Amino acid sequence: MNTNPDEAKLALWLDDELAGADHASIEAWALTHPEQLAAREEIRGWRATIAAAIPASEEPPYPDFFNSRVLQAIREQTPAVAPAAKSVSWKTWFMPVAACAGMVLTFWVGTKTQSTPEYDVAGAPKAIPVEPVVYTPENGVNAEWFASKEASATVIVLKGVAAIPDAIDFSETVYLPMDREIDSTAGVEVEPATAAGQ
Numbered sequence: 738m739n740t741n742p743d744e745a746k747l748a749l750w751l752d753d754e755l756a757g758a759d760h761a762s763i764e765a766w767a768l769t770h771p772e773q774l775a776a777r778e779e780i781r782g783w784r785a786t787i788a789a790a791i792p793a794s795e796e797p798p799y800p801d802f803f804n805s806r807v808l809q810a811i812r813e814q815t816p817a818v819a820p821a822a823k824s825v826s827w828k829t830w831f832m833p834v835a836a837c838a839g840m841v842l843t844f845w846v847g848t849k850t851q852s853t854p855e856y857d858v859a860g861a862p863k864a865i866p867v868e869p870v871v872y873t874p875e876n877g878v879n880a881e882w883f884a885s886k887e888a889s890a891t892v893i894v895l896k897g898v899a900a901i902p903d904a905i906d907f908s909e910t911v912y913l914p915m916d917r918e919i920d921s922t923a924g925v926e927v928e929p930a931t932a933a934g935q
Contacts, residue, residue, distance in 0.1 A: 742766060751777050 742750070742763050749755040750763045751773075767773045878897040885892055 740766075747773075751780055753777075753781070 882893045
């Protein structure tokens with residue numbers, strides 16, 4: 738009753754590293770499998786070729802340097818001992834809590850101090866009444882203004898400005914509305930005046 742050996746034992750047998758009862762059972766099995774015997778002979782041939790080309794032991798060129806580098810690599814891969822856990826300080830939890838409390842307090846105070854604007858009848862916010870001021874770019878000139886209801890105009894009085902001479906003609910800079918044909922009412926005709934008694 739020949740059963741196939743497991744792969745691990747077969748690999749050890751191919752490398753000539755198996756001994757004892759396992760070696761004897763696989764040898765008996767391999768007699769019926771000539772391809773396995775050929776594979777073992779091929780591996781033995783490779784091993785002999787490699788042994789002839791490379792010496793069995795060779796010192797590294799700088800043994801002290803080589804050994805120190807190996808030890809350093811081992812130390813780097815060894816896990817470091819974790820430091821002892823620090824005790825939890827009151828500052829680690831108090832500072833974030835205090836910051837949150839400060840933000841909530843500031844938000845609450847902001848909602849309580851916000852002024853509500855007044856609204857007029859149209860629903861628009863009322864403007865804050867401000868006394869109008871007329872700006873004058875020259876020093877020493879004061880400007881006052883008043884509204885004349887009779888003249889339907891606003892009058893500005895400048896104090897500290899020299900009087901404008903009467904000889905200046907403003908007709909070129911003043912807009913005078915002209916009667917235009919387009920502005921007239923359609924269908925209204927003016928009859929020429931006739932001399933009385935003709």
